[in-house]
Amino acid sequence: MKVSPIAALLPVPTGALQIPDLAAIAPPTYQPPGEPTSTIYFSLIIPTYNESRNLEALIQQVSSLLDQVLPNDYELLVVDDDSPDRTWELAQELQHRYPQLQVMRRQTEQGLSTAVIRGWQVAQGQVLGVIDGDLQHPPETLLHLLTAIRQGADLAVASRHVEGGGVSNWGLIRRFLSRGAQLLGLLILPNVVGRVSDPMSGYFLVRRRAIAGQLLNPMGYKILIEVLGRGEIQQVAEVGYVFQERQEGKSKVTWRQYVEYILHLLKLRSRGRITRLRQRFQFPLGRFLRFGVVGLSGVLVDMVMLYLLSDPSTLAWGLTRSKLIAAEVAIINNFIWNDRWTFGDISRHQQSWHCRLKRLLKFHLICLAGLGLNVLLLNLFFNGFGINRYVANLLAIAIVTLWNFWVNLKLSWRVTQVK
Ligand code: GDD
Ligand code: MN
Numbered sequence: 001m002k003v004s005p006i007a008a009l010l011p012v013p014t015g016a017l018q019i020p021d022l023a024a025i026a027p028p029t030y031q032p033p034g035e036p037t038s039t040i041y042f043s044l045i046i047p048t049y050n051e052s053r054n055l056e057a058l059i060q061q062v063s064s065l066l067d068q069v070l071p072n073d074y075e076l077l078v079v080d081d082d083s084p085d086r087t088w089e090l091a092q093e094l095q096h097r098y099p100q101l102q103v104m105r106r107q108t109e110q111g112l113s114t115a116v117i118r119g120w121q122v123a124q125g126q127v128l129g130v131i132d133g134d135l136q137h138p139p140e141t142l143l144h145l146l147t148a149i150r151q152g153a154d155l156a157v158a159s160r161h162v163e164g165g166g167v168s169n170w171g172l173i174r175r176f177l178s179r180g181a182q183l184l185g186l187l188i189l190p191n192v193v194g195r196v197s198d199p200m201s202g203y204f205l206v207r208r209r210a211i212a213g214q215l216l217n218p219m220g221y222k223i224l225i226e227v228l229g230r231g232e233i234q235q236v237a238e239v240g241y242v243f244q245e246r247q248e249g250k251s252k253v254t255w256r257q258y259v260e261y262i263l264h265l266l267k268l269r270s271r272g273r274i275t276r277l278r279q280r281f282q283f284p285l286g287r288f289l290r291f292g293v294v295g296l297s298g299v300l301v302d303m304v305m306l307y308l309l310s311d312p313s314t315l316a317w318g319l320t321r322s323k324l325i326a327a328e329v330a331i332i333n334n335f336i337w338n339d340r341w342t343f344g345d346i347s348r349h350q351q352s353w354h355c356r357l358k359r360l361l362k363f364h365l366i367c368l369a370g371l372g373l374n375v376l377l378l379n380l381f382f383n384g385f386g387i388n389r390y391v392a393n394l395l396a397i398a399i400v401t402l403w404n405f406w407v408n409l410k411l412s413w414r415v416t417q418v419k
Pocket of ligand 2 (some may be wrong): 134136246251390
């Protein structure tokens with residue numbers, strides 16, 4: 001039986017993590033001099049570590065989709081980090097059936113983010129993408145991402161937190177960790193992390209020219225943060241997708257990835273990236289004004305409730321009990337108005353009572369965090385700076401209103417749907 005020779009592996013780039021621009025790329029086949037460099041349109045990186053049981057299905061599904069929309073104009077690059085289950089070898093065997101497939105086996109460097117960048121360094125495409133090798137990122141979303149790029153986006157991100165997005169059946173812990181990491185990102189690097197609703201996404205396409213020549217220096221898993229933080233990204237598009245349950249193998253995410261994520265954010269922030277990005281960030285003033293009006297109505301509700309419950313001429317209940325009930329009534333008042341008016345354009349896509357209840361719970365958590373911040377600031381201004389207590393309280397309320405607005409906005413007033 002004739003055994004076809006195992007196809008050659010791609011060379012592994014070393015040195016700086018810098019993606020060449022198109023002009024620097026020799027065309028894949030000989031071009032008559034003077035002809036424009038004819039590279040291909042799309043290069044999709046598939047980073048793998050012990051994915052031998054998922055890879056063939058993924059390659060088959062992705063190839064059949066891209067053969068329809070980009071016949072002979074795309075390439076798939078498996079970048080494997082010397083998997084113990086020899087994923088790279090399986091990928092090489094698949095090359096005979098999928099000629100657009102190429103394989104890189106890294107034996108000295110490790111890590112998801114650098115795997116993606118090393119793949120992009122040897123890629124030929126004008127558009128560069130990344131998809132997980134374990135079928136948790138639905139391949140059909142690629143078609144929507146490609147459409148978004150064709151419509152002018154520099155970056156098209158598959159997001160779990162926009163219309164049509166969600167996760168299969170993540171436990172509360174993983175969802176809490178994912179959202180917690182996002183919140184942390186908003187605190188450390190608001191103008192980068194705040195540009196997308198799912199900064200943790202590992203599934204996106206980016207125009208080569210937006211990141212070519214930039215010296216990339218990612219850590220851990222979050223390649224998207226690196227692209228957003230160092231690329232020339234003008235227009236961002238997002239496409240909803242449902243993060244699937246893993247069929248085979250297991251996730252390599254550990255606590256280490258979360259630590260690396262925080263260090264990565266701090267590193268990006270320290271490079272003074274914020275100033276360059278600040279100009280580009282538009283503050284949603286209209287929505288903020290609506291949020292402020294709702295907040296004022298909440299202050300009124302709080303005051304009236306406090307009077308009705310605690311004033312000697314009414315029920316004369318204890319101050320703390322009255323304040324807690326008054327604050328709770330004010331929070332519910334604010335939620336109702338924000339859900340219907342301030343963020344009505346977003347909430348109308350999640351009308352079920354189940355989603356509404358989850359949004360109310362999330363709003364409570366944010367308000368309670370805000371209440372804690374309020375008490376801290378009030379004490380700081382009153383006891384620390386000797387400011388009049390009522391002026392101090394108003395100052396604290398103003399700052400906390402900004403905080404509450406910003407967090408509600410960046411958590412996209414949307415609950416992660418579990419399908
Ligand atoms: N080459 C290489 N090197 N590949 C890796 C490595 C590595 O060190 N670690 C993981 N991979 C590959 C896996 O084989 C898989 O194809 C993909 O990267 C994602 O790894 P998982 O371990 O399955 O991560 P996850 O499913 O928990 O999270 C993924 O999806 C999230 C949502 O998009 C990752 O992509 C996260 O970054 C992402 O936030
Ligand atoms: Mn996975």
